[in-house]
Amino acid sequence: MEEPDNLEISYRNTVGTQRGGNGFSSSLLEFEYGARRWWTTSLYLAGQTTFNESTVFTGFRWENRFRALPGEHWINPVIYVEYMQGNEADKSFREIAGNDMESDTGEPAKITHGEKEKELELKLILSSNVKGWNISENFIAEKNLANEPWGFGYAWGASRPLSLQAAAKDCRLCAENFQTGVEMFGGLGTRASFGLKNTSHYLAPVVAWQATDHMWMKFSPAFGLNGNSHRALFRMSVTYEIDGIGSKIGNLFRGKN
Amino acid sequence: MNHRVGIGLTGLAMAMALLVPVVAEEASLLRKAKGKDLKRENPLAQDPEAAAGGKRLYERYCAKCHGGNAKAAERGPALDRGEVREAPAGALYWVIRNGGGKMPSWGELPEPQRWQIITYLKSQR
Numbered sequence: 001m002e003e004p005d006n007l008e009i010s011y012r013n014t015v016g017t018q019r020g021g022n023g024f025s026s027s028l029l030e031f032e033y034g035a036r037r038w039w040t041t042s043l044y045l046a047g048q049t050t051f052n053e054s055t056v057f058t059g060f061r062w063e064n065r066f067r068a069l070p071g072e073h074w075i076n077p078v079i080y081v082e083y084m085q086g087n088e089a090d091k092s093f094r095e096i097a098g099n100d101m102e103s104d105t106g107e108p109a110k111i112t113h114g115e116k117e118k119e120l121e122l123k124l125i126l127s128s129n130v131k132g133w134n135i136s137e138n139f140i141a142e143k144n145l146a147n148e149p150w151g152f153g154y155a156w157g158a159s160r161p162l163s164l165q166a167a168a169k170d171c172r173l174c175a176e177n178f179q180t181g182v183e184m185f186g187g188l189g190t191r192a193s194f195g196l197k198n199t200s201h202y203l204a205p206v207v208a209w210q211a212t213d214h215m216w217m218k219f220s221p222a223f224g225l226n227g228n229s230h231r232a233l234f235r236m237s238v239t240y241e242i243d244g245i246g247s248k249i250g251n252l253f254r255g256k257n
Numbered sequence: 258m259n260h261r262v263g264i265g266l267t268g269l270a271m272a273m274a275l276l277v278p279v280v281a282e283e284a285s286l287l288r289k290a291k292g293k294d295l296k297r298e299n300p301l302a303q304d305p306e307a308a309a310g311g312k313r314l315y316e317r318y319c320a321k322c323h324g325g326n327a328k329a330a331e332r333g334p335a336l337d338r339g340e341v342r343e344a345p346a347g348a349l350y351w352v353i354r355n356g357g358g359k360m361p362s363w364g365e366l367p368e369p370q371r372w373q374i375i376t377y378l379k380s381q382r
Contacts, residue, residue, distance in 0.1 A: 003361050005332065006321075037361040071355035072364030132367040164367040165301075166310035176370070213317045243321040247331060 059086015
């Protein structure tokens with residue numbers, strides 16, 4: 001969850017391999033705002049370049065996360081609701097759900113760009129903090145609003161700072177500024193065919209570095225675990241946080257400095 | 258949008274209205290810790306290195322609301338006051354872990370780092 005009144009701006013890039021087609025590089029620009037301490041809202045703009053083909057805008061997403069229980073618990077549930085409006089050329093891999101497979105992204109963007117889609121996605125995110133480890137399990141339900149069945153997916157991740165204690169001296173390369181972990185994510189079929197048949201799955205080590213008090217960088221290569229998956233997705237992100245953006249804008253209108 | 262999706266969205270909105278917490282502002286969060294939470298001891302209380310590390314963590318995570326050197330800012334109260342210095346370590350730990358009012362939970366911070374921040378706050382004069 002984002003801290004209240006803070007704005008996080010992220011750029012996320014995914015470079016993927018494509019069997020029987022051209023590789024691609026997709027981009028997501030995210031604006032995430034802490035509306036309340038129990039509510040974080042985000043806007044995403046997405047686009048992709050398929051090498052030797054074209055670069056296209058693939059749509060936007062509006063995401064909301066609601067912390068269900070105040071305070072810290074053994075398991076902290078978060079309810080996630082997202083609306084996506086775009087086209088079938090999207091290759092942002094924010095999640096895998098239903099029967100998402102490598103063959104879906106093999107069609108040329110000049111065809112898929114014209115296939116509009118609207119999706120509603122719900123997630124139940126359960127996270128725990130145990131002895132320095134942050135462990136998170138997501139159950140995903142995704143509904144294409146064009147009368148297609150609900151699709152399901154999962155994501156699981158665990159990460160930990162390299163050092164649980166902060167060093168006395170200011171340093172950017174201290175162990176506590178690095179996080180390492182692992183993620184696993186994939187599809188679970190649809191309401192009509194729930195299960196692992198015709199689904200793709202990935203395993204991804206994760207390394208993150210807090211470069212400054214306001215900036216993070218993250219790198220995570222994801223490797224396909226079956227023949228329906230891309231061989232590799234190289235994911236990286238850069239995030240910058242602006243403190244108290246709402247108050248600052250409010251002060252501008254009230255004539256304060 | 259078909260009828261079933263509309264019903265689903267309405268149900269979801271109602272469920273969220275029940276689940277989303279509305280937390281009233283507390284006069285002092287420090288009084289909320291009870292029982293064994295209140296009795297927690299700071300394992301890093303006597304460690305000067307921990308206080309220095311805690312100052313760095315404070316500047317990174319807390320100063321944006323509570324001000325540099327814990328002397329208050331627009332969004333949060335000063336933490337260099339006697340009530341905070343004299344508070345049981347367990348009470349401070351509870352507030353950092355759970356948050357309350359406008360303050361978010363910092364449960365994602367590793368436990369030793371939360372104790373480092375407390376060591377720093379208690380070293381403020």
